[in-house]
Amino acid sequence: MRTSIQLCKFMGIPVRLHFTFLFIFFAIIFSFANMPQTETRIPLGLGGLELSPVMRYSLSTIAAVLFFFTLLLHEMAHSLVAMRFGTKIHSITLFFFGGLAMMEDIPRSPDKEWRIAIAGPLMSLALGVLFLFVYMGLKALEPAYRPVAILVLTIGLFNGALAVFNLLPAFPMDGGRILRALLAKRMSFLKATKRAALIGKLFAFALVIMGFSRDPFTFILTGEWRLNLWLPLLAIFLFMAATEEERATDTFATLEGIKVRDVMRTERATVPEDITLAELVNAMLADKITEYAVVDAVGDIKGFVTLDAVKKIPNEQRYFLHVSDVMIPYDGPRDALLSDAPASEALKRMLSGKKSILAVIEEAGGSLIGIITKKDLSIYIEMLRGGAVQ
Numbered sequence: 001m002r003t004s005i006q007l008c009k010f011m012g013i014p015v016r017l018h019f020t021f022l023f024i025f026f027a028i029i030f031s032f033a034n035m036p037q038t039e040t041r042i043p044l045g046l047g048g049l050e051l052s053p054v055m056r057y058s059l060s061t062i063a064a065v066l067f068f069f070t071l072l073l074h075e076m077a078h079s080l081v082a083m084r085f086g087t088k089i090h091s092i093t094l095f096f097f098g099g100l101a102m103m104e105d106i107p108r109s110p111d112k113e114w115r116i117a118i119a120g121p122l123m124s125l126a127l128g129v130l131f132l133f134v135y136m137g138l139k140a141l142e143p144a145y146r147p148v149a150i151l152v153l154t155i156g157l158f159n160g161a162l163a164v165f166n167l168l169p170a171f172p173m174d175g176g177r178i179l180r181a182l183l184a185k186r187m188s189f190l191k192a193t194k195r196a197a198l199i200g201k202l203f204a205f206a207l208v209i210m211g212f213s214r215d216p217f218t219f220i221l222t223g224e225w226r227l228n229l230w231l232p233l234l235a236i237f238l239f240m241a242a243t244e245e246e247r248a249t250d251t252f253a254t255l256e257g258i259k260v261r262d263v264m265r266t267e268r269a270t271v272p273e274d275i276t277l278a279e280l281v282n283a284m285l286a287d288k289i290t291e292y293a294v295v296d297a298v299g300d301i302k303g304f305v306t307l308d309a310v311k312k313i314p315n316e317q318r319y320f321l322h323v324s325d326v327m328i329p330y331d332g333p334r335d336a337l338l339s340d341a342p343a344s345e346a347l348k349r350m351l352s353g354k355k356s357i358l359a360v361i362e363e364a365g366g367s368l369i370g371i372i373t374k375k376d377l378s379i380y381i382e383m384l385r386g387g388a389v390q
């Protein structure tokens, strides 16, 4: 299911909106239009002001659009620094929790990583300061500009909060990455990730305690100590992110030094395109294998076929449909890996392209020498972890 749509391109980078972003967008419009002035110490909405509904909702829509742009600028800051280090940016996606810049290959160099990570919060901080200056200018012109001043103040405070929040030393926040990069200067990347994840988890634990007793965040806003059950929810999110980061880093560290050649399968790797699906199922049963590359009469690769594709075909049709009818066509270089490429490259390609099988070739444009599947790769990783492969 496609959960996001491309909105525009910004400096050549596709900007995508995840459907969950719409909720936050309308939530901002509604809460900014109606948030009562007395609720918080600092005015954060137009509630209680004498305004026509058109004016009220126009200003609130502008607030939501400005919110969107400042979030985008935060992600652009990460992306621009990463691009300067030669990293390709696939896209920027904005969703419920904020933004995410999808980078091709985040540099494993601590000096680059912390610079990429800190660029976003610095941008948010700069925007926050800029909006606060504009607010002070507008405040001098009161009371005619009061609604606009409140709008500018709200966006400024939002950006300040975004900067502070993102500097928290926990994954997946930028602060978690900065912390890991600083630690990685003194230890291995894997060890630094584990250390940073542990600090993130301790931090999550502190949030749970704060949420159930006294929440400093509501205190800053309202001047009152209250319970805040959002904090334990946030803590669960941080805890999961830390665990996921550790697991992913561990997997990539395990694959270090391993080549595609070491993991590829050369036997029982292909089936001819003209056999029936019934024959294919027999081959799968005999080989105990669920994925093959599909080849033509001269052995050139034509596509891939998996058990999942066959499952969709009713039993009686499997006698006259052929492998070529259900295969996923071969997509050239995007579906192929060089045999001496790192095995981690195969994993990355499978994760980002949602592929379960890739072709292995000896040189660019060369013929098929084997296949690499997600299943084989995960079994191999298990064996590496168990110390079975030397």
Ligand SMILES: [Zn+2]
Pocket (backbone or CB within 6 Å): 074, 075, 078, 120, 121, 166, 174
């Ligand atoms: Zn960020």
